[in-house]
Amino acid sequence: MRIQPHQQQPTIDRQKHHRALWWALGLNFTFMLVEFFGGLITGSMALLSDAGHMLTDVGAIGLALFASWLALRPKDPRRTYGYLRAEILGGLANGTTLILLCGYILVEAIRRTGHPQPIPGGPVLAIATVGLAVNLGSALIIGRGHRTNLNLEGAYLHMLSDALGSIGAMVAGGVILVTGWTPVDTIVSVLIAVLILRGGWHLLMKAIDILMESTPPEIDYHQVLEALKSREHIVDLHDLHIWSISSGVLALSAHIQLSDECVKTGHWPQCLRETQNMLREQWGIEHTTLQTEPPFFQERYD
Incomplete structure (x- = not known):
């Protein structure tokens, strides 16, 4: 026999959350392009790897928007739980992409170890500094509602982790500007790749756990x-x-x-x-x- 309470969760202002996510998406997507082309022009792997990390944030914010939109769709006789699992499938794909991206960054960093290229520290430092501001600004925009919305919380954590990537790129640019020691760019790119790998692996395992219908980790x-x-x-x-x-x-x-x-x-x-x-x-x-x-x-x- 089934007895199911139909109490509604506290009402959430979805329009406000959508608006915040759209602003964060626009900021991150725009600056991701700036870092990507900046990395191509300057030859900085740190900027390219940080742009790749920002791509994961764009994906995370896009996934949050998509999941919020799907959550508005009603359940039907075929999908009796609605479309709630769509965000899990998106997380599975996003986690896989993160790991592949990490592999590319590591391979490229190893390749450049044997073929070092001159890198202008000034442009790298300038672009990374603006990137940090973008990341912190996006975290501030999203953070206003992340405690009451799980999608917002995931995007918020992505913003904070990417801020660390921007700090790494700033360190690389500063060291190159002061000392001219370009290998630091490769070292920083590897560290950023490790951050991406950790986040991607965690996301992938969490999605697999849910799809396998495992007992949630927060429950004994x-x-x-x-x-x-x-x-x-x-x-x-x-x-x-x-x-x-x-x-x-x-x-x-x-x-x-x-x-x-x-x-x-x-x-x-x-x-x-x-x-x-x-x-x-x-x-x-x-x-x-x-x-x-x-x-x-x-x-x-x-």
Whole structure:
């Protein structure tokens, strides 16, 4: 039997979030092109790798916009959860692209180690400094709502990580300008590639975990199991499953065996409601499916 509360989440001003994301997308896309062509003209791998990192931010912001748009689409008989998993598929593709991009940057950095090129430190430093301002500005724009919107939070974290990439490019440009030691550009590009690899791998694994319907990392499966078993009138529990429908959208299903007294006195609806309230309040699990079973049901029909 299924009892599902239909309480609405707090209303979110989607238009405001869309507007902030569009501003951040425009800023990052414009400066990504500036860094890319600046890297081609100056021959700076640090600028090119940072432009690649900014491309991941553009993708992250675009994904947040796309996911927000899809979230407005209603569910239907074929897609009973709506289009919530679209952002997970986008994350899977984005994570794969990040790792491939990281591989390219590392290969190119190794190739240039044997064939160093003169790099003007001044333009590199100037472009990277403006890039840092763009990253911090985008983080400020997105950060106004990232605590209440998961898509915004992901884009916000991308902005902060890319700010580190801009700082790296600034360091490379400054060192080259002062000392003329160009190998620092390769070193910085490798460090930025490691940042991209870490972010891409984390994103890829998170998407795979959700698609595999793994127990969310923020939830202790055994803790939930023991909490359910300790509930009054629940004498046994089996087939417990906890998974994520999408980022921050948790679901649970279980077979629970109720006491004979609970069933006979008609107390079982209240028992289910209280159990659902506990799951929602302690772990944020809104989608719960609890199949109730009378005493000895499993032994009788196994």
